[in-house]
Amino acid sequence: MIIPDSLYPVERLYKYIELGTIKTFKKGSAVLIPGEEPKALIYxxxxxxxxxxxxxxxxxxFIYTAGKYNMMGRLFEAYNQYYIVALEKTEICYFTKQQLEQIFQKDQEVFFDIIKNYHAKISYYMRQMAEMDLYNPTIRVVRLLYKLCMTKGVAVGDSFEIQIDLSLKRISEITGAHYVTVSKVLGGLKKKNIIEKNKNTIIIHDLKGLKRLTQETHIFSNQGRSLDNDLFPL
Amino acid sequence: MIIPDSLYPVERLYKYIELGTIKTFKKGSAVLIPGEEPKALIYxxxxxxxxxxxxxxxxxxFIYTAGKYNMMGRLFEAYNQYYIVALEKTEICYFTKQQLEQIFQKDQEVFFDIIKNYHAKISYYMRQMAEMDLYNPTIRVVRLLYKLCMTKGVAVGDSFEIQIDLSLKRISEITGAHYVTVSKVLGGLKKKNIIEKNKNTIIIHDLKGLKRLTQETHIFSNQGRSLDNDLFPL
Structure with missing residues (x-):
């Protein structure tokens, strides 16, 4: 729920893939282009x-990435336009409404697993909207790092280590903060000896210091989320 | 899908309320307080x-308001904390997972209607997140007014009229723009003779002018969504 990647996989649906239609996409190819009519659940x-x-x-x-067992409910009228690309060779099973009805007759639990998938996504995007409204970009970066530490951090001596390959670009896409903002925040946190980010790990030296920053309104001295921010950013 | 109010009502569930548990809430009372465990679908x-x-x-x-036939899927683990208040005397029917299983056995279409409700919410909040990321507060206000005109506007002479009681506070809550920002935008649009907002109507005198503004990066001269906005808003 912190990184929008495979938000609630629906493993149970895998048993019924012989009822759907399978299609393979090459790396880099378009799975869905903007304007395409919805017709089936993508699994x-x-x-x-x-x-x-x-x-x-x-x-x-950017909305999310998804891997094995994840789904996207493209069954009904689309209010939004999406563009979906295969990041690697990807096999997708399409289930129409009629096929899902057949599955549900055999196994009602699939219903509730699909509901849980939707539920996870609603929760995530409601929260993202609230975070974007209540915290400025720099604090959103700090909050992401803190939440990652709280959920994936492992104590190593006096520090915490998170095993994750999370690029600056990805942090920028998730938080909506500019790439250079992310870079400056990480630089600032390193200088203060709070966090150290390497290719596949993030090391938190000062968890209390990091937590303190999550509740700030700004981390650079000449910055704040305020009315002036809305109207006169320069 | 433009105003987060009763996003996809599920009328079909009404037939089965004798299977659920009904509770009445007085105006102003708390329907759900933060920290309460999820247990049932709220209808x-x-x-x-x-x-x-x-x-x-x-x-x-603020996330949404909801009236008759609307639902909130409080069946599973909650990642977020919500606070729900009855804006007027409100009757709510609670359905547990077991009760929903009974209903789905009788009527599978209820499941698809619930999915459509979730679908509408996911679409709305994904879009909100994207809008908050891609457009600054002033443009979000303009975009909201433009979309309202495109969906609810009625041609009256050379103008368009939208019948809606939409307070500045509500526009502020929906767009995430500061109340004073909303006020300044509406003032600016009135001065330019583009829009006129009264208590229960919004009159659009210059739809082309309004549309043009939806694609701008700013509507006040010293303003823009940029890196500087993230880092040095003053």
Whole structure:
């Protein structure tokens, strides 16, 4: 729920893939292009996809990545335009509404697992909206690192280590903070000896210091989320 | 999908309320307090609720309002804390997982209607996140007004009229723009003779002008969503 990757996999659906239609996508190919009509639930059998939302002026916003057992409910009218790309060779099983009805007659628990998948996504995006509203970009980066430490951090001596390959670009996409902002925050946290980020690990030297920053309104002295921020950012 | 109010009502569930448990809430009373364990699907029979998300520092963010036939899937583990208040006298029917299983056995379409409700919410909050990331507060206010006109606007002479009682506070809550920002935007649009907002109507005199502004990066001259905005807003 911290990194939008495979938000609640639905393993139970895998038993019924012989009822669906399987299609394979090459690495880099489009699984779904903006404007395509919804027709079936998308269920990932192997590989990995990246889902972007496309707004009316054509710009894209990263939404999530998903791997094996994850799904996207493309059954009904789409309010949004999405662009989905296969990040590696990906096998997808499509289930139509009729096929799902057949599955549910055999196994009602699949219903509730699908509901849990939707539930996880709603919770995540409601929270993202609230975070973007209540915290400025630098604090969102700090909060992401703190939450990662609380859920994936392992105590090593006086420090905590998170095993994760999380690029600056990815942190930028998740938090909505500019790439350079992410870089500055990480640089600042390293200088204060709070956090050290390497390729596959993040080491937290000062968890209390990090936590303190999650409740701040800003971490650089000349910065704040305020009315002036809305109206007169320069 | 533009105003987060009763996002996809599930009328079909109403037939089965004798299977659930009904409870009445007085105006202003708490339907759900932060920390309460999820246990059942909340289904509104009459009245109106307001749902806020509560973040770890105790601050709240408006999520949606909901009336008759709307639901909230409080069946499974909650990642978020919510605070729900009855805006008027409200009757709620609670359905447990077992009760829903009974209903789904009788009527599978209820499941798909519930999925559509979830689907509408996911779409809305994904889009909100993208909008908050891609457009600054002033443009979000303009975009909300433009989308309202496109969906609810009625041509009256050379203008368009939207019949809606939408307070500045509500626009602020929906867009995440500061109240004073909303006020300044509406003032600016009135001065330019683009829009006129009264108590129960919004009149759009210049739809083309309004549309043009939805694609801008800023509507005040010394403003822009940029790196500087993240780091040095003053």
């Amino acid at each position: 990932i059998l192997s590989g990995r996809i990246r889902v972007n939302l496309v707004v009316d002026d054509g710009r894209e916003r | 509104i029979l009459s009245g109106r609720i307001r749902v806020n998300l509560v973040v770890d520092d105790g601050r709240e963010r």
